[in-house]
Amino acid sequence: MASTTQLPTRTAKSRKSLWQKFWSSTNERMGYLFILPSLTHIILFLFIPLGFSLFLSFTDWRGTNIYNAPWVGLDNYEFMMGDRRFWNAMQNSAYYTLLSVPLGMAISLGVAVVMNQKLRGTYFFRTLFFMPVISSWVAVSVIWITILDPQAGILNYLLTSIGLPSVNWLGDPSTAMPSIVIIAIWKGLGFQMIIWLAGLQAVPEVLYEAASIDGANSWQKFRSITIPLLAPTSFFLFVTGVIGSFQVFSPVYVITGGGPRGATDVAVHRIYLRAFEGFDMGYASAQAWVLFSIIFVLTLVQFWVRRRRGEETLF
Amino acid sequence: MIYEKKPWDLPLKILGYSILCLVALAMIVPFIWMVSTSLKPSGAEFAYPPQILPTSFNLENYKNLFTLVPFGRYFLNTIIVTFFTVFGQIIICSMAAYAFARLKFIGRDVLFVLYLATMMIPFQIILIPLFLIVFGLGWVNTYQGLIIPGISSVFGIFLLRQAFMSVPGDYQDAARIDGASEFVIYWRIFLPLNGPALATLGVFSFMGTWTDLLWPLLIARDQDMRTLELGLAYFNSSLSAFQQTNWPLVMAAAVVLMLPVLLVYIFAQRYFIEGISLSGVK
Amino acid sequence: MLSKRTSQAGRLIGLMLIVISAFTVFAQDDAVTLDVIGLTVPPDEIGTPLDISRQEFITDFHEANPTITINAIEAPPEFDTQIIIDLAAGTAPDVWYQGSGNLPNLVAAEGILDVSVCLDLVPELTLDRFDPNFLSIHQQGDALWGLPDGGTPMVMYYNPETFANAGIDEPSMDWTWDDFLTTMQELTLDSAGRNRLDPEFDEENIVQYGFRVRNFLFEWIYFVWQNGGDVISPDGTTVDGYLNSPETIEAITFLRDLVLEYGVAPSPSALDQLNQQFGFLTAFLQGDVAMFARGHWEMVGLRNNEIYTEDRVNIVANPRNVEAATVIYESGWVLNAALADDPVRLEAACTLIEGLTDVQFQSSKVISGLEISANVEAAAAAVEVSEYPEISERFVMALADGRADYATRFAGWAVLVEEPINLMMENILAGGDIQEEVDITVEEINRELERANR
Helix, strand or coil: CHHHHHCCHHHHHHHHHHHHHHHCCCCCCHHHHHHHHHHHHHHHHHHHHHHHHHHHCCECCCCCCHHHCCECCCHHHHHHHCCHHHHHHHHHHHHHHHHHHHHHHHHHHHHHHHHCCCCCCHHHHHHHHHHHHHCCHHHHHHHHHHHCCCCCCHHHHHHHHCCCCCCCCCCCHHHHHHHHHHHHHHHHHHHHHHHHHHHHHCCCHHHHHHHHHCCCCHHHHHHHHHHHHCHHHHHHHHHHHHHHHHCCCHHHHHHHCCCCCCCCCCHHHHHHHHHHHCCCHHHHHHHHHHHHHHHHHHHHHHHHHHHHCCCCCCC | CCCCCCCCHHHHHHHHHHHHHHHHHHHHHHHHHHHHHHCCCCCCCCCCCCCCCCCCCCCHHHHHHHHHCCHHHHHHHHHHHHHHHHHHHHHHHHHHHHHHHHCCCCCHHHHHHHHHHHCCCCHHHHHHHHHHHHHHCCCCCCHHHHHHHHCCCHHHHHHHHHHHHCCCHHHHHHHHHCCCCHHHHHHHHHHHHCHHHHHHHHHHHHHHHHCCCHHHHHHCCCHHHCCHHHHHHHHHCCCCCCCCCCHHHHHHHHHHHHHHHHHHHHHHHHHHHHHHHHCCCC | CHHHHHHHHHHHHHHHHHHHHHHHHHHHHHCEEEEEECCCCCHHHCCCHHHHHHHHHHHHHHHHCCCEEEEEECCCCCHHHHHHHHHHHCCCCCEEEEEHHHHHHHHHCCCECECHHHHHHCCCCCHHHECHHHHHHHEECCEEECEEEEEEECEEEECHHHHHHHCCCCCCCCCEHHHHHHHHHHHCEECCCCECCCCCCCCCCEEEEEECCCCCHHHCHHHHHHCCCCCCCCCCCCCCCCCCCHHHHHHHHHHHHHHHCCCCCCCHHHHHHHHHHHCHHHHHHCCCEEEEEECCCHHHHHHHCCCCCHHHCEEECCCECCCCCEEEEEEEEEEEHHHHHCHHHHHHHHHHHHHHHCHHHHHHCHHHCCCEECEHHHHHHHHHHCCCHHHHHHHHHHHCCEEECHHHCCCCHHHHHHHHHHHHHHHHHCCCCHHHHHHHHHHHHHHHHHHHCC
């Protein structure tokens, strides 16, 4: 308090008002109690490790003894500026995100809308659609490697039987990433569909009934009732989708290993190679933090766009 | 949804079914292939042309899975770890979600952004520091080491927060006027109202824990502490790295791992529907 | 007074107790348990001869050294990731089996011990038991980073039946690049049985290829060496003047031309087809591809193949040009650096790796067929008892021209140098311009090396 008296009055006032705000009846202090368990958890198991990795990104730590980590300042970040392969990998991640997020959301919404029509057997279908979500990436990868095989694969068999040329899916640099996207959409469809369904089922039926009375057709109802009311759901899927897509790793690691010719070498794959095959933890941490910053800015932009559009704000 | 009967109702229905069947086919064929591979003897998995339906019925791979490793112990470990993780996630995430969605306290938004930001860091990069912390706590080779780091998730908080925000504010206000405490409102109103969302989180955390490999790999050192996925991964590990992967065995392992999750999902799906009818929103 | 005396006596007794207990503690300390990775097998290999020989070793060793108990830990999946985390946390085993390609990384991380201390601690351990080619991989300056266990030179496998199909003689151990190219052209056959040198050769119906060319550096670095070139400077600081030297470019061109110019090796996509359709080993055994480069371990895969017969597999040394050369891949036993602080455990660990590399255990595990033992005596004995003596003998002969894999010399090799070169070759085999690809790669690798050697 002694220091407060020495500060200009304005600051003292605002500080006092924050103090007052904290104890005022509008501050629902119960909130702190509610977040206490998760906050403790997140500090111990996320913030501290994260801070540690930030520290590592300014060192050239390659080994075991952390006390020996040589401090190199911004060297890692400087080096990254000219790291052609890292930026190529960032581009691949962006390409993957651009393809997989909108396509995945659109297809799963389509399926969810059909599922929501209370047709018989949706129970069965839902279970079926969820199977890829719960199977391991290794199993999924092996299955798909065979399906996408240029000679013996089912997909090319289907294409050629309807008169289309066969495609060297995973072997051609131009089709390898789209193939990974197909696999990822296939695996994620059930997950996204459930989230969409939860959103769809939260739309009050009264609204549809009222619209029907006004003579609206199905498409009009979908456009002017379903879509706007699904905004929180689509926002959730979009934000988590972009975050998840920039972190895509497993299918690339298991199926293509970054090839052919570097076409599927995504950012996290590169970071993983650096950290665990190159033992270059310092530089890998720096790369991870750049990736993190990019995702963070992208997410902020999404929040900002949403707020500007006047859609239901998150805060 | 109640739609009025229209003349085009039938064609629409047929269209709907065709879409569903097409997608269902795309979903199921790979799995039939997976099961039929798991029934093949090792080395016969890449026969040409590919055989979708099982051509042999060789249960050797399944037998190996159950007899070569202490399967019961692994199963028990997995159940313990999964149960406490799912339970913890549902409680801790829903509490935080309630605060973030419905209580206006100073610093809330800043905190929430901080929470969200942690989702954006690739897990691989915090792996080593995280392990050092758990090691420092003396939790290597313990259940708490396997459970506690996964007992809360930002994804879960985000998911439940979105669900809690869609609950009409009147419910909360009315309860407050009746003198209910925040905890009662959370426990008696928000949890029951959001059954589907909680079930969704439950299924996802179940799934993530059940099939997690990387973390148990680091924590479970003794055979007694291994989880199912980890135990099965040992089939695939060889220091020489020259051996060929035994795909039929891997596929059999994948089938065995998948079945319990599928059962849980089927059960939870029923709960989604019950949750909706209980919710009172309709 | 009395009380003072009794207290003195008490003190004396106390002192004696301390001394006695110190002795017992010391005696107990003498008994050590060593955590060892590399003496178990995956669950589905339990009961195999390799497993039995390892089990017997553990029992025999404990009998011979009652104070030392071996706690054999299963090798975890993703071992190379796990070991670095374990070293960081102090949970790494005392002794483990390590592919030598990881040695420089572990040395840089100060995770493993210079085992030359063992030479003094355990007099039975002498370095003359090891093949110098394998031993030198572990020797850097005065340091000895672990002891070699066994390994293999890269050789060329060939299917004798394909030579009969083409009506030509099988290659000899001292063949040259010219012989190699002619042989490849004669081995590549169309469906009418015409070879590549025949002007009528039918491009569309190739039924037998000569060789398999792939982009991976480990399958072609010795072609560069054979041509008198190299890919990196001896001190590992630059690739400029090496990767882009005329000798190296010539070797790369030679390999590329096998695919694109002479058409004696399948293109990457044609190779993919063979792999997917049959699996490569089956394609080789049924004569689709006559030759391929690989190490000793492939004998296991080949012999396990359904259509394997003895007449379908033989090996020959790599062809020579300016000189003869091949690359060696090896694994060995390393000690945890933390053992340096504990003399008793250190001595126990030294005794253990002496036992692991002596002729008895080394001879008992040759049955695995994965590699040549680093123990000279055991390797010679293995040729005697081999089920394929000619091949075994040729492997040992090929070892003489072997050079250490660069991954065993330079930290970060796999990520900093090998991976960019693999990508470079992938682009070249897909038709990329050699000079252009090499120049970009030299620039990229040198940038990395500059940072690594800062």
